[in-house]
Amino acid sequence: MERQTKRTSLWWFLYRCRYYLFLLPALLFLGVFVYYPIGYSLLRSFQRWDLLHPKPRWAGWRNYQHLMQDPVFWTVVKNSLIYVTCTIFPTMALALFFAILIDERARGRAYYIYSLFYPTLIPMAAAAMLWVFIYSPNLGLMNIVLSRFGLPKLGWLGSADTSLWALIIMSIWKYLGFYTLIYLSGLQNLDKSLYESAFIDGAGWWRRHLSITVPLVAPTSLFIFIVGVILSFRVFAPVHLMTEGGPGNSSNVIIYYIYENGFKFFQLGIAFALTVLLVISLLLLVLLIFGFLDKRVTYTG
Numbered sequence: 001m002e003r004q005t006k007r008t009s010l011w012w013f014l015y016r017c018r019y020y021l022f023l024l025p026a027l028l029f030l031g032v033f034v035y036y037p038i039g040y041s042l043l044r045s046f047q048r049w050d051l052l053h054p055k056p057r058w059a060g061w062r063n064y065q066h067l068m069q070d071p072v073f074w075t076v077v078k079n080s081l082i083y084v085t086c087t088i089f090p091t092m093a094l095a096l097f098f099a100i101l102i103d104e105r106a107r108g109r110a111y112y113i114y115s116l117f118y119p120t121l122i123p124m125a126a127a128a129m130l131w132v133f134i135y136s137p138n139l140g141l142m143n144i145v146l147s148r149f150g151l152p153k154l155g156w157l158g159s160a161d162t163s164l165w166a167l168i169i170m171s172i173w174k175y176l177g178f179y180t181l182i183y184l185s186g187l188q189n190l191d192k193s194l195y196e197s198a199f200i201d202g203a204g205w206w207r208r209h210l211s212i213t214v215p216l217v218a219p220t221s222l223f224i225f226i227v228g229v230i231l232s233f234r235v236f237a238p239v240h241l242m243t244e245g246g247p248g249n250s251s252n253v254i255i256y257y258i259y260e261n262g263f264k265f266f267q268l269g270i271a272f273a274l275t276v277l278l279v280i281s282l283l284l285l286v287l288l289i290f291g292f293l294d295k296r297v298t299y300t301g
Helices: 002-016 018-044 062-068 071-104 109-121 124-134 141-148 163-187 193-200 205-216 218-233 237-243 254-264 268-296
Strands: none
Touching: 018 268, 062 268, 071 109, 071 163, 071 205, 071 218, 071 254, 109 163, 124 163, 124 237, 163 218, 163 237, 193 205, 205 218, 218 268, 237 254, 254 268
């Protein structure tokens, strides 16, 4: 009788905890692949760990103090902010524009969608090497176009003035189709009678979409903006394959700077400190976006 009571109690306990049991695989995955690496990085960021000190030694805040006094770090931060800003906003604007044009077309929609989305399917490494050829000083498509218009050729990847902008142009091309597809799915939920009423009232094409489309796709824009921020701060392959952060750190960004400190300079303590700063910055930025923009977004059914 006592044994049966214990078995019943066990089943009752499992029944009460069934929702948590369903969450257990996801929690284990997050713990092993997210929270543990973050905690490990946080611990190592307070230690000195390099070629001169193969065994980690406690260093306190020295790694962070070193970064705050390092001019290269601030150059990398500036480059990262320029890259994120100049990649996200133009891509979002172009994506919404193309999504509207495709949504209004009755024929050839699949062709236009595939044409825009195809670059997204190309692996980032292959896309980077393709653009290395496009930016070639003598045979590259970009300089051929400039020559046709009588403009001087540019050393896109070899000049400190253009290397970062070359990465930005490539990233806009890479993610334009992805954002367009998301906007296009958001446009399908809009009430078309609103456009008919605005047309009857005499509103032009630009006025209709600025007054109706842009506000109504605000939830989609918020989602794209958050995804774009995360993707832009994680950029690595184009920098590594196209410029290696140069010339003179003119195209160096935070992820590649972490890679340099960890695998080129073997300053692992500095690399972990950079990782912690990046994680905290992204977390605060996403919370700020949700706290500031989410209240200004109208969600309609």
